[in-house]
Amino acid sequence: MRIAICPGSFDPVTIGHLDIIERASELFDKVIVLVMTNSSKNHMFTAEERVSLIKRCIKNQNVEVDCYAGLLVDYAKEHNAVALIKGLRAVTDFDYEFQLSLINKSLYPKIETLFLCAKGENMFLSSSMVKEVCSLGGDISAFVPKEIAEDIYLRCKGDC
Ligand code: ADP
Secondary structure, eight states, X not given: OOEEEEEEOOTTOOHHHHHHHHHHHHHSSEEEEEEEOOOOSOOSSOHHHHHHHHHHHXXXXXXXXXXXXXXXXXXXXXXXXXXXXXXXXXXXXXXXXXXXXXXXHHHOTTOEEEEEEOOGGGTTOOHHHHHHHHHTTOOOTTTSOTTTXXXXXXXXXXXX
């Protein structure tokens, strides 16, 4: 079985992330969406909340969602994953992602990093942009899955 991991913060998951996850699920037998909890970012949603938001949006049978606070390659080894899937929005994403892929390869030579190009209409889309628009009272319905839009509105308003 060919297993791939889609790692990220997903704070919150956007339609840009979902596009990459769905395309990865066509290419691999199993995809694990991995909510990484070791970044220093100030998150809007806890790791457990991000996992549950993603689960509500995923329809594909071969996609699982998990979270992890350790080293990505250790998780990949433990779960027999052969690839890390990353979405590339623009050249600006590439420099950092290329460095990460080299570090991961040197830590675990068996792992490959595959880059999927973002859809043109998702090129400008990031979780931070969604949070910014929402906190200023803008309409985020075109940017996030409909299943979770309300949760983001409520969190932005500070209601839950
Ligand atoms: P963000 O930059 O939105 O905070 P994450 O850290 O959650 O993203 O990113 C997880 C993965 O999803 C990364 O590989 C990132 O490049 C990719 N990604 C994020 N937004 C998009 C998008 N709009 N289209 C395609 N891929 C994306």
